[in-house]
Amino acid sequence: MHVADLPLPDRFVDHFESAGVEELYPPQVAAVEAGVCDGGRVLAAIPTASGKTFVAQLAMLTSDGPAVYVVPLRALATEKYHEFAELPGVSVGIATGDFDAADDDLAENDVVVATSEKVDSAIRNDAEWISAVTCAVIDEIHLLDAEGRGPTLEVTVAKLRRLTPAIQLVGLSATVGNAAEIADWLDAELVSSDWRPVDLKTGVYAEESITFDDGESRDLPTGGDQPAVALVRDALDDGGQCLVFVSSRRDAQALAAELGEELFDSAAEVAEELRTLATTGTGTDLARSAANAVAFHHAGLSADQRRVVEDAFRDRDLKTIVATPTLAAGVNVPARRVVVRDHERYDGSRMAPLPVLEVHQMFGRAGRPHLDPYGEALLVADSAAEADTLRERYVGAEPERVTSKLDSERALRTHVLSTVASGFADSPTAVLELLDETFYGHQQAADELGSVVGDVLDYLAAAGMLDRQDGLSATRLGTLVSRVYVDPVTGRSVVDAIERAGDLPRITSLTVLELVCDTSDMPTLYVRNDEAGRLTQTATRREGELAKSVMDFDGDFQSWLDVFKTATMLADWADGTDIDVLAERYGVGPGDVGRIAERAAWLLAATESIASYIADEGADVERVARVIRETREALVERTD
Numbered sequence: 001m002h003v004a005d006l007p008l009p010d011r012f013v014d015h016f017e018s019a020g021v022e023e024l025y026p027p028q029v030a031a032v033e034a035g036v037c038d039g040g041r042v043l044a045a046i047p048t049a050s051g052k053t054f055v056a057q058l059a060m061l062t063s064d065g066p067a068v069y070v071v072p073l074r075a076l077a078t079e080k081y082h083e084f085a086e087l088p089g090v091s092v093g094i095a096t097g098d099f100d101a102a103d104d105d106l107a108e109n110d111v112v113v114a115t116s117e118k119v120d121s122a123i124r125n126d127a128e129w130i131s132a133v134t135c136a137v138i139d140e141i142h143l144l145d146a147e148g149r150g151p152t153l154e155v156t157v158a159k160l161r162r163l164t165p166a167i168q169l170v171g172l173s174a175t176v177g178n179a180a181e182i183a184d185w186l187d188a189e190l191v192s193s194d195w196r197p198v199d200l201k202t203g204v205y206a207e208e209s210i211t212f213d214d215g216e217s218r219d220l221p222t223g224g225d226q227p228a229v230a231l232v233r234d235a236l237d238d239g240g241q242c243l244v245f246v247s248s249r250r251d252a253q254a255l256a257a258e259l260g261e262e263l264f265d266s267a268a269e270v271a272e273e274l275r276t277l278a279t280t281g282t283g284t285d286l287a288r289s290a291a292n293a294v295a296f297h298h299a300g301l302s303a304d305q306r307r308v309v310e311d312a313f314r315d316r317d318l319k320t321i322v323a324t325p326t327l328a329a330g331v332n333v334p335a336r337r338v339v340v341r342d343h344e345r346y347d348g349s350r351m352a353p354l355p356v357l358e359v360h361q362m363f364g365r366a367g368r369p370h371l372d373p374y375g376e377a378l379l380v381a382d383s384a385a386e387a388d389t390l391r392e393r394y395v396g397a398e399p400e401r402v403t404s405k406l407d408s409e410r411a412l413r414t415h416v417l418s419t420v421a422s423g424f425a426d427s428p429t430a431v432l433e434l435l436d437e438t439f440y441g442h443q444q445a446a447d448e449l450g451s452v453v454g455d456v457l458d459y460l461a462a463a464g465m466l467d468r469q470d471g472l473s474a475t476r477l478g479t480l481v482s483r484v485y486v487d488p489v490t491g492r493s494v495v496d497a498i499e500r501a502g503d504l505p506r507i508t509s510l511t512v513l514e515l516v517c518d519t520s521d522m523p524t525l526y527v528r529n530d531e532a533g534r535l536t537q538t539a540t541r542r543e544g545e546l547a548k549s550v551m552d553f554d555g556d557f558q559s560w561l562d563v564f565k566t567a568t569m570l571a572d573w574a575d576g577t578d579i580d581v582l583a584e585r586y587g588v589g590p591g592d593v594g595r596i597a598e599r600a601a602w603l604l605a606a607t608e609s610i611a612s613y614i615a616d617e618g619a620d621v622e623r624v625a626r627v628i629r630e631t632r633e634a635l636v637e638r639t640d
Helices: 010-018 026-033 052-061 074-085 104-108 116-124 141-145 148-165 179-184 227-237 249-262 268-277 282-290 303-314 358-362 384-393 409-421 430-434 437-441 447-464 474-483 488-501 509-517 531-541 557-574 581-586 590-616 622-639
Strands: 041-045 067-071 091-096 110-116 135-140 168-173 187-194 200-206 207-211 217-219 242-245 293-299 320-323 335-341 344-346 350-355 375-380
Touching: 026 041, 026 052, 026 358, 026 437, 041 052, 041 091, 052 074, 052 135, 052 168, 067 074, 067 116, 074 091, 091 104, 091 116, 104 207, 104 268, 104 437, 110 116, 110 141, 116 200, 116 293, 141 148, 148 168, 148 409, 148 430, 148 437, 168 179, 179 187, 179 249, 179 488, 200 384, 227 242, 227 249, 227 375, 249 268, 249 320, 268 282, 268 303, 268 509, 282 293, 282 303, 282 581, 293 303, 303 350, 303 590, 335 358, 350 557, 358 375, 409 430, 409 447, 430 447, 437 447, 474 488, 474 581, 474 590, 488 509, 488 590, 509 557, 509 590, 531 557, 557 581, 557 590, 581 590, 590 622
Parallel strands: 041 168, 041 187, 067 110, 067 135, 091 110, 135 168, 200 375, 242 320, 242 335, 293 320, 335 375
Antiparallel strands: 200 207, 207 217, 344 350
16 A cells, blocks of 8 residues: 555655655554544554554544644653654644643644643643544553553543544554553554564573574674673674663663773764763763763753754664663664663562563664664573573563553542543542543443542542532632642642741741652652761751751651752752752752752642632732742743
8 A cells, every 4th residue: 555545635645755655564554444544543553663653643634623642751742743743734732841731822733742641631721722632642552551641541531532522542552462452442443463664583692692582593702791792792793773771870871881992983973962961970971972872861861962862873873872761662762783681670679570561662672664674682681591581571472461550549539639620520420430431441340449439539528629519529729739730639738838838937949849849749869878867967957947847757757858858959959059069969960850840840830829729718828929939930940
């Protein structure tokens, strides 16, 4: 099937043909036959690089109205926004920012790229653009299984179907174990295929030999180097590029430095660009590695640093990237060979094997269409016995079954409140009816959530967010908490903390930052043993600025020290402290600071709205509100 055979205007046919897309891949043909160009619902469970994005474009370009492309990560949203913006005559918007904004200007776009949280927020805020959507594409739909964003994604899909019953839904995934079950939930045709434009060989390296899944073996002596170095050298000698996945930032940087010394190449222009972006020792190390055509990639880098590394690798200026698994989560960076050196991760109590799904996401990066004759994905084992274990666990194994994670009180708190506040339910029975339309409800009856939902309703009523007289309705506070997109527990704790802070003799940026950092919505920095004493002394010295008493502390003090460390780091950042000083003082990278500061700014905006509510209720919170506003503005100015 040729692009010219599709029901597309000539300008799109010309665009795709000029990009080298003339004949459809077999999975794309299957999606067309399943009705993706006719408004049909489709779940495409097909490998990386086999044309999922083109399937999405077909759905969006043939839709009767605006489309939304839902992604799990902001980095992926930016990548897709730029890709879709190349489509001739198509206006594209991106929605990843403030969760309490309706973003009415997005209604002017043909396609909106948004995170699932932003789509959920748009529904809560009755945004005009979301009610007009006729096609919703859900990328990486296997993340229904994720603890955090999975419940948001499935509730959002259920609400989109309520808003527009005839909406076209297109799900995309390269790794999903129970695709038929998800397709059934979506009422979609399943397009499942193992076809790839570049053959993929998977295997295990152990005892100086590679054994592939097809039985082929190949000796590869290390020459005294660690196995990852030997595997990278072998790939580069054969004219390919290499991705190496390791478990930690420290390991990524150490291995990149070693590879730079062992496998000298040159990428002077990339190194110079990274040198101009370097504000910490980590940035300087990155530029130094890049000079030898090797880079590392992890969440501690700034967005600009990650962009330079990814673009240079795609342009083949960089030969090797050593990354933590974040790079495997959807960003388009393929290589001839993928090496999974570390296949365990610390889960908070012990080292645990990586999920099959996650390893297969890494495998999927192997093989660049039109550049590589094949792709290779290799696990590294310490022994023949471990090689057998890895081969059985990962090579040729099916990914885990995707299961709903909606049955937690935290997930249900926010989604039950938003369901009532947004007008989707006015009784406990109606709440359960909406939940019955989620993936959880498809896998097992929503009635099984009855007890947990009852507890959640009791909490929300006690917190002053739901009124149970004459049915079920959201109070003014409940509606506000839903619209500013915070966990109801966060909303309640913020109300209490603002009232306590109003009595303090001195209110500073540390006051309001400790207030928002001590919530369930805020990620915090870890306090090392050698930091605990110093931080405790600092907290004691600044007791008069804190809404929570240090001297008469009630609760988990160690966890609160994590909160305090995060708040003091943010206060320093808002006060103008250089990033290199923060890196030394708090052990953070530019990416950490940007991510945490952005989250804090959002929570401060939500807190400012809640402070206005408290003021309307008669409390004097003017001093607190002023400092909240000033601190938020300082964070936004420094982070932009």
